[in-house]
Amino acid sequence: MKILLAKPGLDGHDVGVKVLAHGLKDAGFEVVYTGLRKSIETIVDMAVERQADAIGLSILSGTHLILAERMNGVMAERKLDIPWLVGGNIPVLDVPKLEASGAAKAFPTGSKIQEIIEYFETLNTKK
Amino acid sequence: MSASSTRKTTEDLRIKKVFLESGIEVDPVYTADDVEPLGIRNEMPGIYPFTRGIHPAMYREKPFTIRQYAGFASPEETNTRFLFLIQNGQSGLNVAFDLPTQCGLDSDDPAALGEVGRVGMAVDTLDDFEIAFRGIDLDKITVSLTINGTAIILIALYIALAEKRGIDIKSLRGTAQNDILKEFIGRGTWIFPVDKSVKLVVDTIEYCAKHVPKYSPVSVCGYHIRESGANPIQEMAYAFCIAKAYTDGALSKGIDIDDFASRLSFNFDIYGNFFEQIAKFRGGRRLWAKIIREEYGAKNDHSCWLRMIAGGGGGGLTKEQPENNIIRSAYYALISALSGTQTMALCSYDEAYTIPTEKSAEISLRTMQIMIHEMGICDTVDPLGGSYYVEALTDRFEHEIAREMKTVEAWGGIVNAVATGKIQESVSKQAYQREMGFQTGVVPKVGLNMFTREEDPRPVDFHPYNQEAADNQVLKLNRIKASRNQEAVQRHLAEIKADALADNNLLPSIIAAVKEYATVGEIVQVLKEVYGEFEEPIFI
Numbered sequence: 128m129k130i131l132l133a134k135p136g137l138d139g140h141d142v143g144v145k146v147l148a149h150g151l152k153d154a155g156f157e158v159v160y161t162g163l164r165k166s167i168e169t170i171v172d173m174a175v176e177r178q179a180d181a182i183g184l185s186i187l188s189g190t191h192l193i194l195a196e197r198m199n200g201v202m203a204e205r206k207l208d209i210p211w212l213v214g215g216n217i218p219v220l221d222v223p224k225l226e227a228s229g230a231a232k233a234f235p236t237g238s239k240i241q242e243i244i245e246y247f248e249t250l251n252t253k254k
Numbered sequence: 255m256s257a258s259s260t261r262k263t264t265e266d267l268r269i270k271k272v273f274l275e276s277g278i279e280v281d282p283v284y285t286a287d288d289v290e291p292l293g294i295r296n297e298m299p300g301i302y303p304f305t306r307g308i309h310p311a312m313y314r315e316k317p318f319t320i321r322q323y324a325g326f327a328s329p330e331e332t333n334t335r336f337l338f339l340i341q342n343g344q345s346g347l348n349v350a351f352d353l354p355t356q357c358g359l360d361s362d363d364p365a366a367l368g369e370v371g372r373v374g375m376a377v378d379t380l381d382d383f384e385i386a387f388r389g390i391d392l393d394k395i396t397v398s399l400t401i402n403g404t405a406i407i408l409i410a411l412y413i414a415l416a417e418k419r420g421i422d423i424k425s426l427r428g429t430a431q432n433d434i435l436k437e438f439i440g441r442g443t444w445i446f447p448v449d450k451s452v453k454l455v456v457d458t459i460e461y462c463a464k465h466v467p468k469y470s471p472v473s474v475c476g477y478h479i480r481e482s483g484a485n486p487i488q489e490m491a492y493a494f495c496i497a498k499a500y501t502d503g504a505l506s507k508g509i510d511i512d513d514f515a516s517r518l519s520f521n522f523d524i525y526g527n528f529f530e531q532i533a534k535f536r537g538g539r540r541l542w543a544k545i546i547r548e549e550y551g552a553k554n555d556h557s558c559w560l561r562m563i564a565g566g567g568g569g570g571l572t573k574e575q576p577e578n579n580i581i582r583s584a585y586y587a588l589i590s591a592l593s594g595t596q597t598m599a600l601c602s603y604d605e606a607y608t609i610p611t612e613k614s615a616e617i618s619l620r621t622m623q624i625m626i627h628e629m630g631i632c633d634t635v636d637p638l639g640g641s642y643y644v645e646a647l648t649d650r651f652e653h654e655i656a657r658e659m660k661t662v663e664a665w666g667g668i669v670n671a672v673a674t675g676k677i678q679e680s681v682s683k684q685a686y687q688r689e690m691g692f693q694t695g696v697v698p699k700v701g702l703n704m705f706t707r708e709e710d711p712r713p714v715d716f717h718p719y720n721q722e723a724a725d726n727q728v729l730k731l732n733r734i735k736a737s738r739n740q741e742a743v744q745r746h747l748a749e750i751k752a753d754a755l756a757d758n759n760l761l762p763s764i765i766a767a768v769k770e771y772a773t774v775g776e777i778v779q780v781l782k783e784v785y786g787e788f789e790e791p792i793f794i
Contacts (some may be wrong), residue, residue, distance in 0.1 A: 132794075145686070150686065169289040219712075237574070241693070
């Protein structure tokens with residue numbers, strides 16, 4: 128299974144997303160990391176180009192709802208069906224909002240790496 | 255009988271070996287034998303190499319400065335807050351900027367969507383500085399700009415503001431963070447390729463040394479490097495390599511070391527083992543003094559000072575049982591004071607999961623005040639000086655930091671190590687190992703992997719995004735763009751481009767451009783045309 132990990136928007140906090148990338152690789156996933164400050168369009172392009180099975184968006188600056196809405200729009204526009212998730216500083220109240228805008232799942236800071244690995248494994252078996 | 259003959263090893267005592275996060279093994283007991291060969295027992299604070307502190311009387315004369323960090327969305331709001339702080343006796347102001355300003359984008363840039371004024375003040379033109387500092391006497395207040403990628407432009411704005419007010423910039427004080435090399439390792443607000451980014455920092459050092467001698471143009475940050483996964487040795491070593499890169503650049507412009515070294519300062523992180531951090535600062539202070547005197551030939555003592563802000567880092571705090579962070583922060587504050595810091599800041603206990611409340615910010619402030627006023631921490635300079643353990647570890651840190659700096663040299667120097675992602679790759683692996691250590695319980699963390707209890711999810715809160723303020727910022731920008739002297743703006747932007755192509759110091763032409771209300775985004779765009787942009791090395 129190939130996972131694209133992405134940093135949308137201007138937020139430069141990348142310690143968490145890189146830690147997760149190492150963890151997913153150790154668990155046997157193939158990981159592609161976009162690097163910082165990518166537009167939603169670029170991220171979706173990369174996911175298609177690299178044939179990613181899932182996309183993880185890492186957002187810590189508080190712009191998660193705005194970026195999720197755009198992600199939802201771009202995915203619909205391009206008629207894509209790749210599951211995408213959001214991780215980062217997510218207030219509990221925003222989790223249902225993110226899921227309503229099309230995110231398959233939201234992992235707030237403090238989530239265990241093992242939890243996230245297990246989630247991706249369930250996505251993998253669904254495929 | 256010498257101590258060594260009776261001294262027991264871990265094997266004799268049948269106890270486990272202990273290693274610091276830096277990999278240094280710790281003995282169960284230290285004696286005079288550990289420090290006598292070092293010949294450091296007659297060191298004095300205020301005397302080179304300043305291991306025990308940069309001033310002879312340290313806090314007895316003046317306690318460390320307390321400086322908490324805060325950001326406000328708009329120039330108008332910033333101004334109101336500044337006036338309030340000044341009325342309440344504060345003499346220094348810290349300014350945080352929003353991400354578009356940090357990344358060199360104007361408020362109307364499509365990429366700035368949802369970010370205008372979110373994590374700090376939005377700045378597009380000189381008009382924003384004129385509003386933010388309205389009614390504030392720049393002669394009496396020192397302003398600290400937390401800015402890196404666009405620091406040269408923000409420093410230009412500050413100088414332009416002072417000049418327009420008729421202030422002699424020879425006496426202008428203030429500081430900028432302006433440490434771009436650490437942004438490539440952590441924090442991520444880089445814009446231009448690494449060598450060009452360093453050139454911009456060197457321009458500010460050169461210009462300030464010649465024209466704004468009281469201004470501190472750079473604060474080198476080990477802090478963010480440590481938060482990105484570096485161990486305490488690497489934190490100091492990489493920061494020193496970075497400071498040397500700026501120093502070498504300034505010297506290559508023909509500036510005397512004693513004309514700028516005393517204006518460089520440092521920002522370091524505190525979490526983890528108590529004694530390890532103290533030794534890190536004492537050993538680091540001695541090493542930095544030796545580097546500046548022995549390698550660079552500085553004659554002035556002030557040039558050799560490791561002036562620092564050292565504060566409790568977010569990396570040590572937990573979202574779980576957050577009240578424990580109050581206790582952790584108090585220890586971090588004690589470490590900072592025992593290490594002879596010049597300025598102290600603490601993270602608030604709830605910062606791991608939300609925006610600090612007024613209450614939690616007050617607790618941080620009181621933590622430091624209790625230490626100053628009740629604990630006798632200011633009575634005696636370097637009270638740990640002479641401790642067998644602390645002195646032995648201090649010496650070890652001095653040597654290990656120097657050794658790590660040699661490793662960076664072997665990687666082709668810090669600029670190359672950052673451009674190729676060598677340092678980013680190694681610290682990110684360490685961050686992963688550290689996190690796994692916590693998640694598996696190999697590295698103990700109270701409330702996280704031991705003594706845990708079921709907790710309700712914490713309410714995480716952000717300041718609600720002020721769309722109206724963001725819209726106003728864009729309207730204001732449009733108004734200024736429509737009313738300024740377009741011909742002058744274009745002429746000055748062309749001058750910046752010519753200066754960039756000719757490798758001249760860019761500050762004079764940037765100052766001239768911002769006085770005509772050229773925008774931050776326009777200036778960055780011109781520089782991108784000449785320098786290109788940094789391509790982030792991806793190693794995952």
